[in-house]
Amino acid sequence: MITKHLIGYKSLILFGLLISSCDPLVNEFNDIEEAIMYRANNITEFSAKDTIKVMTWNIRFGVARLRFFGDGCGDRVILKKSEVYEALEDLVEKIEMEDPDILLLQEVDVQSKKTGYIDQAQWLVDHTDFNYGAYASMWESQIILADGLGRVNTGNLILSKWELDNAERYQLPLRGDQDALTKYFYLRRNVLKATVNMPGKPFYAVNTHATAFATDETKQKHLDKFKSILDGIVAEGKNFVAGGDLNEIPPNASKMDYCLDDQCEGESFHEPEEYNHKEGSYFAPEITWLDALYKSYKPAIPLDIYGVYETKHFTHSVDINLTLDRKLDYLWTNTGWFNGATHQEAIKLSDHIPVSAKWVVK
Amino acid sequence: MRKIVKIILLLSCGWSNAQWEGKSATVLPNGRHEIGLFSPFKMGLRNTSEISVNKFLLMPSISYKSEMSQSGEWKRAYRLQFTYPTLAMRWLQSPLGMKLGEPDKFALISPEFTIPHMLSFYGEIIGTKNLPGNGIITLYGGAGFALGTNKLENRATIDLPGFYPRLSVYYNGVVLKSGSEYLYQLGKSWSYIIDYDMFIMPNSDGRYAFEHKGIIVWTKNQKFRILFGYKLFAGEYPFGSQAHLIPMLDLQFGW
Numbered sequence: 124m125i126t127k128h129l130i131g132y133k134s135l136i137l138f139g140l141l142i143s144s145c146d147p148l149v150n151e152f153n154d155i156e157e158a159i160m161y162r163a164n165n166i167t168e169f170s171a172k173d174t175i176k177v178m179t180w181n182i183r184f185g186v187a188r189l190r191f192f193g194d195g196c197g198d199r200v201i202l203k204k205s206e207v208y209e210a211l212e213d214l215v216e217k218i219e220m221e222d223p224d225i226l227l228l229q230e231v232d233v234q235s236k237k238t239g240y241i242d243q244a245q246w247l248v249d250h251t252d253f254n255y256g257a258y259a260s261m262w263e264s265q266i267i268l269a270d271g272l273g274r275v276n277t278g279n280l281i282l283s284k285w286e287l288d289n290a291e292r293y294q295l296p297l298r299g300d301q302d303a304l305t306k307y308f309y310l311r312r313n314v315l316k317a318t319v320n321m322p323g324k325p326f327y328a329v330n331t332h333a334t335a336f337a338t339d340e341t342k343q344k345h346l347d348k349f350k351s352i353l354d355g356i357v358a359e360g361k362n363f364v365a366g367g368d369l370n371e372i373p374p375n376a377s378k379m380d381y382c383l384d385d386q387c388e389g390e391s392f393h394e395p396e397e398y399n400h401k402e403g404s405y406f407a408p409e410i411t412w413l414d415a416l417y418k419s420y421k422p423a424i425p426l427d428i429y430g431v432y433e434t435k436h437f438t439h440s441v442d443i444n445l446t447l448d449r450k451l452d453y454l455w456t457n458t459g460w461f462n463g464a465t466h467q468e469a470i471k472l473s474d475h476i477p478v479s480a481k482w483v484v485k
Numbered sequence: 486m487r488k489i490v491k492i493i494l495l496l497s498c499g500w501s502n503a504q505w506e507g508k509s510a511t512v513l514p515n516g517r518h519e520i521g522l523f524s525p526f527k528m529g530l531r532n533t534s535e536i537s538v539n540k541f542l543l544m545p546s547i548s549y550k551s552e553m554s555q556s557g558e559w560k561r562a563y564r565l566q567f568t569y570p571t572l573a574m575r576w577l578q579s580p581l582g583m584k585l586g587e588p589d590k591f592a593l594i595s596p597e598f599t600i601p602h603m604l605s606f607y608g609e610i611i612g613t614k615n616l617p618g619n620g621i622i623t624l625y626g627g628a629g630f631a632l633g634t635n636k637l638e639n640r641a642t643i644d645l646p647g648f649y650p651r652l653s654v655y656y657n658g659v660v661l662k663s664g665s666e667y668l669y670q671l672g673k674s675w676s677y678i679i680d681y682d683m684f685i686m687p688n689s690d691g692r693y694a695f696e697h698k699g700i701i702v703w704t705k706n707q708k709f710r711i712l713f714g715y716k717l718f719a720g721e722y723p724f725g726s727q728a729h730l731i732p733m734l735d736l737q738f739g740w
Contacts, residue, residue: 201595201641234724269592272725274644
């Protein structure tokens with residue numbers, strides 16, 4: 124009788140196991156894995172072009188300049204859905220105005236608690252002229268046990284008018300300056316690469332978001348890996364448009380220390396020792412880390428132009444500070460750009476400014 | 486005669502084991518106490534009733550269960566429970582007492598929200614019946630209401646299995662609950678329990694939650710038993726549906 128009853132309930136246990144969630148608490152990602160693909164609800168056909176417009180933009184998970192606690196001096200954690208939708212609508216208005224053919228976005232939230240569980244990737248592809256998207260998460264956890272953040276999924280997104288193919292997520296090295304527990308729950312940054320299947324003229328689009336706050340050589344490793352992926356495309360004899368938030372200032376930047384500019388209330392830097400710097404605000408030791416990219420590839424804003432019109436090409440200011448003070452966002456190609464522009468008029472839509480340029484398809 | 490004695494012994498064993506399980510309509514005998522690692526402190530009172538108190542002092546909760554008149558083969562009882570969640574929810578905003586932005590805070594609710602004083606009331610009717618053989622089935626259903634919840638921000642939910650349905654009454658003002666438990670006595674020391682709970686959460690982003698557990702119980706005597714098995718959580722959360730399966734272990738003591 125005992126056996127009979129146990130067998131009877133074995134199927135129930137098995138059923139339970141089958142429908143259980145096998146998702147890990149934190150998605151640790153493989154070195155290379157397929158990106159998450161998106162498709163608009165309504166597809167509009169676009170023919171091939173000789174010249175396309177490419178834009179990169181860190182959209183700060185659609186919270187505009189709200190005082191989010193994580194990347195500035197704010198005290199907001201869980202934003203209202205209405206606030207996020209309003210910010211997304213403003214972003215879409217700017218995107219439609221600029222009308223890029225390829226858009227490289229960073230800090231896109233996909234069903235994160237802090238932004239009302241909106242799938243921003245699907246929302247953006249449905250509310251713009253783009254037909255396709257490829258997404259690679261840089262932070263995916265069922266729960267972040269800090270500040271009530273809860274469920275988090277945020278990452279890089281490539282949006283395209285033409286179909287995207289072979290989209291791959293390349294894992295970047297984790298920060299080397301964190302303890303094991305923090306590292307487990309922390310960001311896992313990536314490079315996202317996809318083939319844009321423009322009829323008759325396919326090319327690659329590459330998007331990345333390098334570490335902001337590492338105090339060791341992690342950022343250099345991220346930039347090196349990004350470049351090595353671009354080198355691989357060139358070695359194949361193919362062309363690319365690439366970009367993202369590199370969290371690095373140009374080698375000829377006039378200022379390298381933002382510790383006091385970024386200081387929040389109650390913080391103190393440069394004291395008692397001069398080398399007491401704020402994470403992510405002191406660039407002097409890493410000022411040459413973009414040299415290799417500048418030497419090998421063409422930027423949308425060339426160094427000489429940047430040197431002359433530096434303030435016109437700043438792309439970032441922290442928190443609610445509306446005075447832009449540094450350039451962190453870049454576009455690169457192995458061929459050439461024209462009409463490179465830094466859209467500083469979009470200052471209230473994110474803590475980063477979009478950079479766009481036109482690219483002659485070869 | 487020996488067969489009759491054996492049946493009586495098994496039945497009595499079944500009922501006595503039911504003392505250990507808080508979901509049945511049976512109440513603890515007057516003066517008996519029970520406590521578990523993951524179960525509340527319970528004490529049998531006079532007049533066929535028992536009182537139960539949450540051990541987690543930041544979440545004061547007291548429940549009173551009393552037997553009602555039997556209806557046919559069904560033993561009946563009712564249970565009333567009062568819970569004051571405010572202290573626990575405030576503690577979950579900053580368990581380590583650190584300031585906003587510290588990465589090791591373990592906060593489950595954002596410190597930006599104000600947790601008001603709230604009080605919930607839950608009442609349920611319970612029916613328990615002996616089945617042919619050594620089985621006992623229990624059915625229960627009830628409703629919960631909460632006061633003082635109008636100032637609680639809906640974004641302050643903890644969207645995790647177990648937490649979400651149990652705290653939903655404070656975000657929505659009402660919760661409906663029903664469930665069933667089947668206990669089967671396998672011998673003198675062994676038994677198993679299969680149960681489920683269904684939470685209906687009107688006006689919530691997650692509308693329902695289903696919990697089921699299957700546990701094997703080894704009862705050494707009336708002073709100690711071990712329960713081990715699994716618990717399945719399935720339901721809707723503000724981000725969609727999800728299911729989780731976790732192992733379960735409890736050590737319970739009685740005197």
